[in-house]
Amino acid sequence: MDQSDDLRLQQMSDYRRIEKAMVFMAGSASRQPTLDEISAHVHLSPFHFQRVFCRWSGTTPKRFLQAITLERGKRLLREDKALLEVSHDVGLSGSSRLHDHFVQLEAVTPGEFRNGGEGLCIEYGFHQTPLGQMFVAITPRGICRMGFIDHTNAGAALKELRRAWPKSTLISSEMATRHVIDVLFRDRPGRPTGPLSLHVTGTNFQVAVWRALLRIPPGRLASYSLIAAALGRPGSSRAVGNAVGANPVALLIPCHRVIQQSGALGGYRWGTAKKQMVQTWEQLRSEFL
Missing domain, CATH: 1.10.10 (Arc Repressor Mutant, subunit A)
Structure with missing residues (x-):
């Protein structure tokens, strides 16, 4: 060694x-x-x-x-502001610019979805981070999967990737996926020299919700109902919640920034303890920006 x-x-x-x-x-x-x-x-x-x-x-x-502390999560929702004003404050309306300036989301086309990734090469890797071990998978067009794993679900991450892209070729290559981790967990927060692209598959509504999540600034939070209203679908909070829960790319599509109207954390695909850790980590990092 x-x-x-x-x-x-x-x-x-x-x-x-x-x-x-x-x-x-x-x-x-x-x-x-x-x-x-x-x-x-x-x-x-x-x-x-x-x-x-x-x-x-x-x-x-x-x-x-x-x-x-959950009080941090209640901060935004306690403000006595009109819904549209709050929506604008978190970047859900009035601007099409993505919050981090470097995340570009590209959805899979219906034809690509039907093909199941035929002829596509997907490289994947497992990486240790300060927030825990993460699974990252990339196509030539961007990140298609990223999530937290442990010794109990590492195999499940690969199976999920295979289900989403059944005809693709999967190649283990931590060298290829390391760049994503380096960008997210660099010693000093900052912008990378080029954009990080996302290559995801989802329904039109899911993709719309994920784009809305990208417009919530780092360190800020929004409720499911606020996102539903900003999308012109008031009353669809449950559907928004389902779309948030189906997010295939942790951290970069920031589903951790969505909480309940009451200020409670709400659910998280990787557990509420992990959600609280991510929120706190991101808030502290954003103080340096």
Whole structure:
């Protein structure tokens, strides 16, 4: 094993500790665990844990813990504003510009859907991140799948990809998918030099909802009913929720930014604890932009 392999293994170990610490803080936020408690939970000294956490998450454990609260989610919904004004504030109306400027969504055509990906090469990889292990799959036109996985559902991610693109050729290549992770989890938040493209399949309504999600700025939240109204479909909150739940690309199509009208977290394909972690991570990163 050479030095680069040793470094890669150390990074994976650090990522797992950060994820474990974030899960612990999210579950214990009501009692505000101390740095000593959190570091002991991941079997590191407080000094070493503080350094590792800051290096890979871009913030301190204390700051992360402070940000974990549902009150943050209620902030927008408590504002005494008209629906259209709030909708404009979160970018759901009045602008067609995508929030991050670098995410371009391209939907699969009906013909491509019928072909089932025939003649298409899809490369996929599994990557450790500060938010947990992720599965990424890309076509020559963009990212077609991305989601959180663990030891229980890694195989399911591949099966789901195969169901969506039954006639495609799947190739394992972490080198090909690494760029996506590097863009999302770079040490200092910033814009990449080129756009990240999404190549997704869905109904017209699902794609419309996903485009609406792309217009919610980082660190902001919107309710299912707000999105339904902004799409000209008031009363279709349940349908919006189903479309949000069918999102095939975690993080880049930000379904984690959608919460219930009451301010409660609502559901999340990868679990509510993960949703809270992602919201907090994104809010803290957006403070640097």
